[in-house]
Amino acid sequence: MNQQKPSDPTLKLRGALPLAPAPERCPAPVPERLGHFIGGEVVPGRDESLFTSYEPATGEPLCQVAAADAEEVDRAVTAARSAFDRVWGGMPGAERGKYLYRIARRIQERSRELAVLESRDNGKPIRETRDVDLPLVAAHFFYYAGWADKLDYAIPGQRVRPVGVAGQIIPWNFPLLMAAWKLAPALATGNTVVLKPAETTPLTAMMLAEILAEAELPPGVVNIVNGAGATGAALVDHPGVDKIAFTGSTEVGRIITRATAGSGKRLTMELGGKGANIVFADAALDQAVEGVIDGIFFNQGQVCCAGSRLLIEEGIAAAFLDRLKRRIETLRIGDPLDKNTDVGALNSVEQLQRVQRYIEIGRRQGAAVWQGSACPTPEQGYFVAPTLLTGVQQTDTVVREEIFGPVLSVLTFRTPDEAIRKANDTEYGLAASVWTEKASKLFEVAHALNSGVVWANGANLFDPASPFGGMRHSGFGREGGIAGLWPYLEIQ
Amino acid sequence: MSARLTIDKTLKLYVGGKFIRSESGRTMPIEDEDHRAVNVARGSRKDLREAIRIARAATGPWAGRTAYNRGQILYRLAEMLEGRLPSLSPGAEAAIDRVVHHAGWSDKIAAVLSALNPVSTTYVNYARMRPLGVVCAAPDPADGLLGLVEAAAANAVMGNATVLLIDARSATAAAELAEALATSDFPGGVINVLTGELAELLHHAADHDDVDGLYLAHGATASLQGELEAAGARVLRRMLVVPGAARPATPIQLQKLAEVQTVWVSAYEPQGGAPGY
Structure with a gap:
């Protein structure tokens, strides 16, 4: 299975990769x-x-x-x-x-x-x-x-x-x-x-x-x-x-x-939204990891349809989180105009403070806070490193309220029914993702979600031909x- | 010759497939067509709350039935009404025909309103109609039984559970519908009938957070619309205002009794098989 053996070498990406900047050079004058x-x-x-x-x-x-x-x-x-x-x-x-x-x-x-x-x-x-x-x-x-x-x-x-x-x-x-x-x-x-x-x-x-x-x-x-x-x-x-x-x-x-x-x-x-990202044990897990990353760190999580609640089937939760953390540690945070950058800046100082406040609330309510990236978070500007909150409950503020930042609350479930109930246990209903390779389960869960958009084996996909709304x-x-x-x- | 003493009937509420009196014990007197006094149960806030709870429980099983089966059940309601035609108010034929009209939509409306969207990636993308859930509906009393069946059938065909809010003055038509429903195959809770003071019931409905939609006939509710919209802001409630029941709901009106749900399904086989196995 996917369990990492204790003997596996741990990836230590921070500082290991030479991150040469590749700045975008197209001039775009800003009017005064x-x-x-x-x-x-x-x-x-x-x-x-x-x-x-x-x-x-x-x-x-x-x-x-x-x-x-x-x-x-x-x-x-x-x-x-x-x-x-x-x-x-x-x-x-x-x-x-x-x-x-x-x-x-x-x-x-x-x-x-x-x-x-x-x-x-x-x-x-x-x-x-x-x-x-x-x-x-x-x-x-x-x-x-x-x-x-x-x-x-x-x-x-x-x-x-x-x-x-x-x-x-x-x-x-x-x-x-x-x-x-x-x-x-x-x-x-x-x-x-x-x-x-x-x-x-x-x-x-x-x-x-x-x-x-x-x-x-x-x-x-x-x-x-x-x-x-x-x-x-x-x-x-x-x-x-x-x-x-x-x-x-x-x-x-x-x-x-x-x-x-x-x-x-x-x-x-x-x-607003508080989208669920439901990962079943029978999902294509590498794709699911990518989807979870896209779901919450795309646009620094400042997306109304962000997959800000990760629901993992209990049996694979630990292994999946390991994979997810390893992947997060390859994300480059920094200059938005650098073509290598994966995670840019939050939009405003107010938004920065709001996200930091929510991380603090999570911590106070008992969440374990984990942050990762491939490079240090810039000191200047409005940056927040990709953040995971584990050990959270359905009733916690960080699980109920829209944070609008790169902050993912992680929960688990055992059965499809429980996944649906937890996913729907929110006043929002904008978007959600479901990850499974089993078609019958995929359709059953997708259609049961109180969600205007459902991505089955995908996340944060947009198209002009596709209706979007909550x-x-x-x-x-x-x-x-x-x-x-x-x-x-x-x-x- | 001494006239036979007739039996008076108190018109009760119809909730969860049962005829009940108001928990408040209150009734309102109205006059029927023969100018005889009739007592009508006056639905209270608590009655409404209970009806909404029961309607909520009925939504999943109702929406989960096949569209064909829901159409059959609607048609059966028309059969039940037809059988009672001699006892129904004048003009009930139109109401029966309206039920038949909507019964026929049941397994077709999805084909008219849904879409297969050609997105620029390897996903199958479709927009489907998903029921709103619980809808409180206030038909125009002037439309009589036709207004009631229009509101009830339009919602039922879209998979919603309905609580009909009826002014006591139209209680005769409400009783006609409820008695037909009771002998039809409609599962309890899918269509509920509450009589009482309409404005009062509407305000209670607007203040209730577990009501997904309000269906308002303009004639019944024009003066209240602003207040009801403002109260609905708290839960971003869906509002459908219809002019009346003279014409059946058009497809786009039926659409407003449902949510568009867009589903993207990956049509892409991960390279090298799924690595998670």
């Missing part, structure tokens, strides 16, 4: 100051609203960003409404689609630049922005471009029309990808948009604005307002907004749901696939 993109024009925003955005890998200031107030949000919504009424809402689908194809191509052409900018702004490794985020961003525009002239087939037996003006509020963990997830289906279905990027990651959205202008997208079809919670609230409360699409925390999702109750505004909510407190509505069109369409 970011404003807003309203009615097709870049506007500087108000001087008094400026705040500083920091580079997560260094903790140094990156740029100044203006925050939009209610008046600026109003101008953006007015521009969106006028674009909806005058050009976009009534434009033939095939023409709308051509704009989206253009945007997709343009993103592909400038993808390296965008990837570098994203890694600097967000802190995630260039390997991820280059190989995951950016290809998916372009793919989302390509996918929904093709839907624009086929909306008669989007809802069985119904004629449809766009909802109108969509207010879209996106998070900092996948800044440009979330913009693409929101914009592509909204635009394909004929809606116009006011997009609010997260306050800590405004850079790529503003470069996207440049791309939209280059693609000659009619002014006002997409407007971008920067800012934090107050800007978001102004957008949510604006009476001219017909629909709110939000990705972020469950807490803010509740606030938005309350704020819009009775207003007739349509909502989609893509909120059950229970993880939100409602789907992004991706044909189901991703539904929230942006009204029945005629």
Whole structure:
């Protein structure tokens, strides 16, 4: 079996590998100051609203960003409404689609630049922005471009029309990808948009604005307002907004749901998660180890669908943990712009402190804390080494609450039933993974999980053709696939 | 000739396949079509809680039946209603036909709403419909029996267990449905009927954390919708507002009574066989 014999040599990777840096060299200039993109024009925003955005890998200031107030949000919504009424809402689908194809191509052409900018702004490794985020961003525009002239087939037996003006509020963990997830289906279905990027990651959205202008997208079809919670609230409360699409925390999702109750505004909510990663004894264990790593350390665990609860079948738990630890000790943590880096920086000092606080809570509640990586954790910047918490219980805070960091809580189970019960014992229901080579067990468990997405022998997989979204407190509505069109369409 | 003294019937709640009185012991008087006073059990918060608990327990077994079997059970309900047609309120034919309509969806709706998604990797990816779970439904009293069966059948066909919240003024139709249900093959708890003060029952339902969805007929609940949405924010509750029961739920409305669950299944054989053996 997989039990390591005591005589096996222990791998000591830290310091053993010469880790020569391979920095990404594509230049991506960072503007000194970011404003807003309203009615097709870049506007500087108000001087008094400026705040500083920091580079997560260094903790140094990156740029100044203006925050939009209610008046600026109003101008953006007015521009969106006028674009909806005058050009976009009534434009033939095939023409709308051509704009989206253009945007997709343009993103592909400038993808390296965008990837570098994203890694600097967000802190995630260039390997991820280059190989995951950016290809998916372009793919989302390509996918929904093709839907624009086929909306008669989007809802069985119904004629449809766009909802109108969509207010879209996106998070900092996948800044440009979330913009693409929101914009592509909204635009394909004929809606116009006011997009609010997260306050800590405004850079790529503003470069996207440049791309939209280059693609000659009619002014006002997409407007971008920067800012934090107050800007978001102004957008949510604006009476001219017909629909709110939000990705972020469950807490803010509740606030938005309350704020819009009775207003007739349509909502989609893509909120938090506490995903289970269920590993059965009959799984392909090496693949499962890779999956667990991808599940929790991808984007430093700052992923709503992260597999942050590892459930291992009891009989293989010790051996599996050994394998997992050995693999974690090969992960390189450090400069996001180094192409070798596996684990980058957390997005902000607040997030860093939040994750550290949770590790401390775990420790206080009796968890054993284990951290590993192939190289020392950088002292500057917002870094947390990959962390395992063992000896935890179903009721522990670190098992129940979303940590949003590279922290994996490890639990065990004996039977498929127990695995299902433990996996479902959460108020969330976004994503989960199941690892087994036995097909009947795989389908039975996958279908029994209260989870909007289930990866069977996989983790953290995304595709524009695949609907993504949660059950229970993880939100409602789907992004991706044909189901991703539904929230942006009204029945005629 | 002295008229025969008729037997009055108190209209009871129907929960878990049983006719029960309200735990509160309270009733509400209404007038039936012949302007005779009828007492209707007034469902309390505790009755609702119990109904939700029983409905929750019924969800797994109900959703676990084959779609064909659920369709058969729905059709059997239509047979039971038809047999009682002479005693049903006027217009009940439409309600019976509606049950037949939804019975037919049972093993077909998944084919209309599900998708096989061509993802750019070696995975089989499908989006399937998964029941919401427990739904509290408030049909429009103006729709009578038709409104009740529309709400109950649409939910049943999607695999949900339903607690129908009925204003006591529509208790006659509620009793007609409950009595047909009791003689149908519906397992207890899949469709439950609570009568009482509608706004009161709806507020209790909205405050209950174990209700997955609220199904609201616009006519019954328009004035309460804002409050109910706000209360639902705590649990991100699904809300389906339907205009009424004049038309059967469309596929996209039925979709809203289910969750889209996306499943990725690796179609890739690990090289060199699975190393974990």
